[in-house]
Amino acid sequence: MDVMPSPLRENSAPPFLPLLVVEGVTLEYHAPGRLVRATQNVSFDVWEGDRFMLLGASGCGKSTLLKAVGGFIPPREGRILLDGQPIHGPGPDRVVVFQEFDQLPPWKTVRQNVAFPLRASGGVSSSEAKERADYYIEKVGLARFADAYPNTLSGGMKQRVAIARALAMEPRVLLMDEPFAALDALTRRKMQEELLALWEEVRFTLLFVTHSIEEALVVGNRIALLSPHPGRMRAEINSHEWDLKSGGSPQFQAAANRIHRLLFEEAEATNGAGDE
Numbered sequence: 255m256d257v258m259p260s261p262l263r264e265n266s267a268p269p270f271l272p273l274l275v276v277e278g279v280t281l282e283y284h285a286p287g288r289l290v291r292a293t294q295n296v297s298f299d300v301w302e303g304d305r306f307m308l309l310g311a312s313g314c315g316k317s318t319l320l321k322a323v324g325g326f327i328p329p330r331e332g333r334i335l336l337d338g339q340p341i342h343g344p345g346p347d348r349v350v351v352f353q354e355f356d357q358l359p360p361w362k363t364v365r366q367n368v369a370f371p372l373r374a375s376g377g378v379s380s381s382e383a384k385e386r387a388d389y390y391i392e393k394v395g396l397a398r399f400a401d402a403y404p405n406t407l408s409g410g411m412k413q414r415v416a417i418a419r420a421l422a423m424e425p426r427v428l429l430m431d432e433p434f435a436a437l438d439a440l441t442r443r444k445m446q447e448e449l450l451a452l453w454e455e456v457r458f459t460l461l462f463v464t465h466s467i468e469e470a471l472v473v474g475n476r477i478a479l480l481s482p483h484p485g486r487m488r489a490e491i492n493s494h495e496w497d498l499k500s501g502g503s504p505q506f507q508a509a510a511n512r513i514h515r516l517l518f519e520e521a522e523a524t525n526g527a528g529d530e
């Protein structure tokens with residue numbers, strides 16, 4: 255099988271350096287009349303080829319962390335390094351796939367949607383953009399729909415286009431913010447399977463936000479557990495031993511229960527102790 259030359263691999267950081275370093279990061283929003291602290295002193299390293307999951311309850315600052323890595327929110331404290339360099343604003347080396355199905359301009363075909371950012375970010379000729387778009391559209395199984403418009407596609411198909419569009423940029427890190435949360439359970443599982451198959455083939459680096467313990471265990475190889483309000487690192491665990499076939503096994507259930515305890519019961523105990 256032909257594999258396109260990938261800047262992702264050519265620009266690889268030395269293997270002894272993490273690709274992405276999040277160090278003591280505190281993030282805040284200035285809401286009218288108040289300051290909202292979304293995360294506090296969060297640190298983790300993401301290595302090339304990691305499928306790194308940010309897991310925590312609603313409101314613990316997962317999306318805010320992803321936005322900060324994307325360069326949309328500067329840290330109040332701490333720093334974020336990519337390939338050893340502090341990030342300054344958004345860049346094509348970090349592309350985000352969101353949950354919403356309306357992230358594709360509806361007036362562009364699937365192929366135009368995938369090719370457009372390649373042209374817009376510069377350096378890619380229109381024929382190369384088309385070639386790269388077709389390559390990744392084929393990878394997500396949508397070759398027959400390259401000339402279709404988004405409004406003729408299902409939610410799952412639109413998410414596949416968003417993934418193809420992101421991978422076509424060959425980013426250093428692919429950022430995904432609950433990309434499958436709005437899909438029905440069967441489609442969600444199929445998308446998880448497809449994402450893992452794509453990862454096997456392309457070996458991109460993934461930073462993925464979820465509030466599903468099961469999704470974190472099967473999609474990720476490492477998981478950061480965040481406690482709520484503001485989000486702090488509660489624990490970091492390895493999850494490479496689990497995949498989509500692990501689902502119902504007692505060992506998988508035990509791992510899921512352990513994470514649940516770490517996220518909720520121990521957090522409540524800690525908060526309770528703090529209140530006394």
Ligand SMILES: Nc1ncnc2c1ncn2[C@@H]1O[C@H](COP(=O)(O)OP(=O)(O)OP(=O)(O)O)[C@@H](O)[C@H]1O
Nearest residue numbers: 283285290292311312313314315316317318319465
């Ligand atoms: N634009 C904003 N202005 C003010 N506060 C915000 C803004 N966006 C998020 N917040 C607050 O920051 C905190 C973290 O929000 P964030 O969306 O990052 O959490 P999350 O873990 O991704 O939640 P969810 O799983 O529900 O998406 C929350 O308390 C939220 O209310």
